[in-house]
Amino acid sequence: MTQDMTLLWGSGSPPCWRVLIALEEKNLQGYNSVLLSFEKGEHKSQQVLDINPRGQLPTFKHGDRIVNESYGICSYLESQFKNQGNKLIPECGAEQARMYQRMYEGQTLAQKMADVIYYNWKVPEGERHDSAVKRNREALIAELKIWEEYLKKGPGPYLAGKDFTLADVTVYPSIAYLFRFGLCEKRHPKVAEYYNSLKSRPSIKATWPPTWLESPQGQDLLKDI
């Protein structure tokens, strides 16, 4: 069933990691996994561009169907393999509402994280401003307060409640990325608790970014956040 699936991905990228987790959760091991290097620019290679005109990872093919957007791939897999592996959309309406809310709020978290982490990479030198850096950092701090509050109020242990859902599949990689970049566990205790509690989940453990395993020490860009 998975022989006709191909995933092109890069290590450590939250969008790629989402898809790796979803494939594990749905028991879709055995797909054609192609690990590419962002550093070597392989996401702009012809192999990727043939499937994805944006030259981005993840890039995913199922037979002749192409889905490249990480949220799209996760939703597609859940829809196509509803009764296989773990159910990632809860039956309970209240939990479902919370799942959809957290899942899409996760995009705001990812954006605010990217605004801080990728600032120098995205903004040309002559256009950089300390005031923008400060504003982006403050926005990320405010965003993290919202998530800290959500996780405090619950109901946990997962983002939408008692079940591991698409909200966790999509948001967990961003949370792990924040800590990889030095986020302080003490200053964000509930977010850290959520992060640590899911490290040993089989789908997450099995897909932990290989580059992070090779060099366990991340950067400290977010240590003061």
Next chain:
Amino acid sequence: MTQDMTLLWGSGSPPCWRVLIALEEKNLQGYNSVLLSFEKGEHKSQQVLDINPRGQLPTFKHGDRIVNESYGICSYLESQFKNQGNKLIPECGAEQARMYQRMYEGQTLAQKMADVIYYNWKVPEGERHDSAVKRNREALIAELKIWEEYLKKGPGPYLAGKDFTLADVTVYPSIAYLFRFGLCEKRHPKVAEYYNSLKSRPSIKATWPPTWLESPQGQDLLKDI
């Protein structure tokens, strides 16, 4: 069934419009519709903040379930009211794959549009650069080329194929917004064709932004795009 639904929204906002369209498509008329004014800052009022800590519109409540993210609300409504009104997720796997791809690519289109239209509003005066304005405009032009190509290749008439789906619900408001801000129909013929062909669809006609009906003349910010 809809007496326990409340939608707080603002006229012209693509995220709000998505939800209005989805509610129409699912035959969920009769909900408590609260039209607020962005100009008067009503999206930051206590009425909104009580439900949505981000102080943004749309803000949506179904009983005691709260979903505020537009993509989340549309997905939630489709899931909760699967067998009511129009089915917004196609049965056909190939069409479903295309739907998920276009739906989430629509977020990139919306982002690139916002980078151009809201530049002066989002970037403080001392941080503005002509080079950034130029880059944002070029990125929007490149993005629009991708959509022009998609619509040319088909299969149409809708974004995912023969059915009107969540891809149309989520992306159409951005397309309409582009033309409202002066996008040239001649330079983007397939996008314009798609835009015009859906104007008379009941769900879209019924929810056309009231402020646009009042003053049919938009701005011309995008006339050279």
